[in-house]
Amino acid sequence: MKEYIYYPGCSVKTNAKHYEESVLPVFKILGMELQELPDWNCCGATASMSVDEEKAAAINGRLLSIAEKAQKDIIAPCAACYLSLKKANQFLKENSEDSEKILKEMKKLDLEYKGTVQVKHPVEVLLKEIGVDVIKEKVQQKLNGIKIASYYGCQVVRPFEDFDDMDYPESMDMLVQSLGVETVDFTAKTKCCGGALTANLEELGARLNYIILKEAQKKGADAIVTLCPLCLFNLEVTQDNISKIYDEDFKMPILFFSQLMGLAFGLPKEELGFSRSLIPTKQIWNKIEIGGTNV
Amino acid sequence: METQEKVYYEEELNPEFLDTIKELSHSNEIDRCIQCGTCSSSCPDAAYMDFTPRKIIALTKGGFEETVLKSFTPWLCASCYNCQVRCPSQIKITDVMYAIKRKAIQENVYPSRFPIPVMYKEMHKILTKNGRSSELWLMLNLYLKTLNPIGLIKMAPLGLKLMKTGRMSLKKESIKNKKQLKKLLKAVKENT
Numbered sequence: 001m002k003e004y005i006y007y008p009g010c011s012v013k014t015n016a017k018h019y020e021e022s023v024l025p026v027f028k029i030l031g032m033e034l035q036e037l038p039d040w041n042c043c044g045a046t047a048s049m050s051v052d053e054e055k056a057a058a059i060n061g062r063l064l065s066i067a068e069k070a071q072k073d074i075i076a077p078c079a080a081c082y083l084s085l086k087k088a089n090q091f092l093k094e095n096s097e098d099s100e101k102i103l104k105e106m107k108k109l110d111l112e113y114k115g116t117v118q119v120k121h122p123v124e125v126l127l128k129e130i131g132v133d134v135i136k137e138k139v140q141q142k143l144n145g146i147k148i149a150s151y152y153g154c155q156v157v158r159p160f161e162d163f164d165d166m167d168y169p170e171s172m173d174m175l176v177q178s179l180g181v182e183t184v185d186f187t188a189k190t191k192c193c194g195g196a197l198t199a200n201l202e203e204l205g206a207r208l209n210y211i212i213l214k215e216a217q218k219k220g221a222d223a224i225v226t227l228c229p230l231c232l233f234n235l236e237v238t239q240d241n242i243s244k245i246y247d248e249d250f251k252m253p254i255l256f257f258s259q260l261m262g263l264a265f266g267l268p269k270e271e272l273g274f275s276r277s278l279i280p281t282k283q284i285w286n287k288i289e290i291g292g293t294n295v
Numbered sequence: 296m297e298t299q300e301k302v303y304y305e306e307e308l309n310p311e312f313l314d315t316i317k318e319l320s321h322s323n324e325i326d327r328c329i330q331c332g333t334c335s336s337s338c339p340d341a342a343y344m345d346f347t348p349r350k351i352i353a354l355t356k357g358g359f360e361e362t363v364l365k366s367f368t369p370w371l372c373a374s375c376y377n378c379q380v381r382c383p384s385q386i387k388i389t390d391v392m393y394a395i396k397r398k399a400i401q402e403n404v405y406p407s408r409f410p411i412p413v414m415y416k417e418m419h420k421i422l423t424k425n426g427r428s429s430e431l432w433l434m435l436n437l438y439l440k441t442l443n444p445i446g447l448i449k450m451a452p453l454g455l456k457l458m459k460t461g462r463m464s465l466k467k468e469s470i471k472n473k474k475q476l477k478k479l480l481k482a483v484k485e486n487t
């Protein structure tokens with residue numbers, strides 16, 4: 001197994017700090033100390049891809065090249081970064097006229113890339129490489145008593161097929177189940193949250209997120225866990241608007257799967273960024289305290 | 296948002312438009328569209344679009360360049376890839392949407408009073424200059440560009456909440472080796 005280098009991306013350094021604050025300690029407990037990719041740049045996400053394909057490939061190419069030099073594969077917690085890197089990786093390995101030219105220019109700037117780097121999401125690595133058995137060994141406090149809807153969004157499951165099922169993935173469900181959490185049968189788990197559109201198009205954003213929140217509520221979920229900073233952000237901030245438009249009050253906490261893992265591994269909850277939630281998380285604490293049992 | 300309805304004469308169509316989009320999207324399969332509508336029915340945003348994804352494919356095939364490039368549809372595409380993975384003809388519809396966006400920007404015919412293209416352009420500009428994007432600067436830029444100070448005021452309570460929870464920074468983020476990135480992006484554009 002090749003080692004991983006950690007590509008944070010812009011979101012986990014700003015609006016999704018609690019993702020990084022939980023994912024790094026969790027990997028450390030599991031014996032993987034993730035080092036940050038040196039002098040990393042933004043992946044460009046859907047923006048660069050919409051403006052200029054060659055530039056989008058080149059900015060991701062820079063990241064792939066730095067990782068290759070370090071002889072590591074990339075682990076990227078943000079779904080948008082994950083997909084941008086994977087798309088660029090595919091594009092640069094295509095041997096097309098355009099990709100050859102970009103690679104040539106990269107080489108001139110000490111950014112040679114031979115195409116050896118793989119891009120993985122933490123959930124993939126946790127489940128497929130570290131494994132549920134090892135994770136279970138690290139659980140100090142089972143999180144019985146709460147019901148969770150796990151929400152994957154779009155960009156880790158599509159269009160590439162290697163993560164999990166494209167419509168009904170179960171990787172993250174299995175992860176949180178190994179902590180004692182009960183997951184609900186959540187058919188909206190790969191419905192779209194609107195991505196970058198939600199912040200600017202209120203009505204569209206409210207509608208798409210309403211569908212996801214309502215489904216989770218109907219299934220009896222106490223909270224939603226996710227693996228993507230933008231999904232988390234959209235599901236949190238649209239709740240205000242939704243109460244105005246649809247006259248329904250959601251107070252659904254949205255968490256990163258890694259926060260629950262950290263909690264189950266016995267890390268103090270103050271260090272896992274729960275206080276960064278825009279939605280009060282009290283309902284979860286009440287339930288965990290009632291139902292939680294030490295192993 | 297207005298729906299465009301206009302009679303087109305054959306002389307106004309561009310028969311080469313299909314090939315342009317095929318090349319830009321790396322999706323040669325566009326001709327194989329059977330107009331089944333699977334894409335439109337999988338699309339979470341179809342209700343807001345002036346032309347559904349199925350229609351965009353048909354218009355592209357028919358050479359309706361102006362209609363396609365001026366459409367809101369590609370800018371309402373959230374890149375969820377639902378259509379693309381379900382299309383029975385394996386048309387890379389999401390990539391076609393991206394190709395249309397890039398062409399519309401290149402030709403400067405995108406819907407200019409619509410926030411999404413402005414946002415993408417600004418974000419791309421900031422990150423190619425600094426290597427990183429910082430959301431606050433982006434939002435400010437965006438609202439100034441679309442001349443919508445009310446939008447900015449509406450964002451204030453959210454901004455405050457994010458500040459309180461330590462989730463927004465006023466710092467302008469940037470990478471160390473901006474020079475390398477700048478040179479790379481310049482070279483890529485000159486030589487491709």
Ligand code: SF4
Binds near residue numbers: 328381384
């Ligand atoms: S799903 Fe594919 S074949 Fe069917 S209408 Fe859409 S593009 Fe055409």
Ligand code: SF4
Binds near residue numbers: 340375
């Ligand atoms: S990728 Fe775009 S066009 Fe296709 S279903 Fe999703 S939002 Fe609609």
